[in-house]
Amino acid sequence: MARITALAQAAGVDYLAITDHDNHVGGDVAHNTWVDPDFLNSRVIMLYGAEWTTQRGHGNTFSARPYDHQTLYDLRDDADVRIGEHVRQEGIHLSANHPAAADHFGFSYDIVNSIEVWQSAIWANGANASALLIWDDMLKSGRDLTGRGGSDSHHGVPAPGETPSSNSYQAPANNVGTPTTWVFATDRSAEAVVDALTNGRVSVSANPYAPRLEFYADLDGDGEADMMMGDNVAASGEPVTFHVDLVDGPPRLLPYFVRVVADGAELTALTILPGQSRAVFTDTPPVGQRRYYRVEVTGPPTLYPQVPLSIAVGGTMVALSNPLYFNFSSAH
CATH class of the missing domain: 2.60.40.10 (Immunoglobulins)
Structure with a gap:
């Protein structure tokens, strides 16, 4: 956690969401990721979230405050209407992950606020281009879904001089801010970041140094x-x-x-x-x-x-x- 937040700070990133797969802790991210001292003491604005991992695909949650993720995890194979009701009650920003991948989001797009349209730095495999097509289909249907980026980076950031291991196989390419999701926030707070994301005040760049x-x-x-x-x-x-x-x-x-x-x-x-x-x-x-x-x-x-x-x-x-x-x- 400390290495990830330090990299974000070094790259000039203002906010960060670390969305660990919730199935590794039985949905109990509140007593794992969210209580890590380096999460709580980060100088970067940290969003509360997780990668919602289900039999029908993956989604990311984003929130300015801790919320009841355990119930969302327990509802992962329930009816969409009950999932959507819990998301609304908790005020969670729910986002559809990698819509063109094998583990694509398989729920109703009416229960999400955004969709991951730029997933990782890698473009050659066609997944990003396919995600854009799906986004356009959703927009043409009248859904005003925010398009966002996500690195989908599964690794621990290697320490200086450390050789990347199986746990850090994506670190050389997919990492913090690849891509970078920019938000037009009304102030420097987690609440303003999530509000901007929900309301589509968003563009995505290849990395923090790109235009x-x-x-x-x-x-x-x-x-x-x-x-x-x-x-x-x-x-x-x-x-x-x-x-x-x-x-x-x-x-x-x-x-x-x-x-x-x-x-x-x-x-x-x-x-x-x-x-x-x-x-x-x-x-x-x-x-x-x-x-x-x-x-x-x-x-x-x-x-x-x-x-x-x-x-x-x-x-x-x-x-x-x-x-x-x-x-x-x-x-x-």
Whole structure:
């Protein structure tokens, strides 16, 4: 625990969720992970959570405070409606894990708040691309599910000079912040982090040093942002200007490429040239018809000094946004 939190702090990570598989302790994470002194005394904001491990797949829980995880574990093979009722009563943020894997989330997506769309640094196996397709299917059905990242890193972080063992086989590539889930939090607290995650104020980058993606919409043409990721408004029938911004990251010596997705299909492709940080496009969301927009950014990978091998397996994906929603039934 101390090594993991120390790496997070060294990489500039503000918050962290360590979601141990709950089946290793019979669901009793409250007296294991959550009471570890290095968890309780971490200078990084720690979220309370676990990987909910069931016969119907895996999910992650996130909470700003301790909650009754034991009951959730005991309900793991129960009816979805009773599971969802407990999740709501406890105020748990429940997220569907690795939806395209063999142990994919096999419950109703109506009981979750988010879905893991970027699972680990590795892109070559196609799991991340498949997860994005499933996310688009959920969004097209009218579910405004937040897309998040998760390293799915199963290891103990080796000590300096220690040879990775079977317990740390993923450490050279999958580690803290591969990928990094950025949240627009209203203050520096666990409550604000979970609230942002629930409300879709989220983008995902390849690692903590990669550019952060921001995606806004200017509804009235005054040059100011009126919508951010996670927002839902009624379309007016007028054209909307969308801003795609890359914030921080390394000097932009090569171009970045933006793929704009609307309702699951590519709407347009844009380029952010070296020395620039913004791309702009315009579209007219239809009146009275659901539409969402999200963006993906590819380009030169960014070195993660503490986890250098992640650059070798991460491919060209740099960042992805959460959607801007028009005419969805529930507003954030």
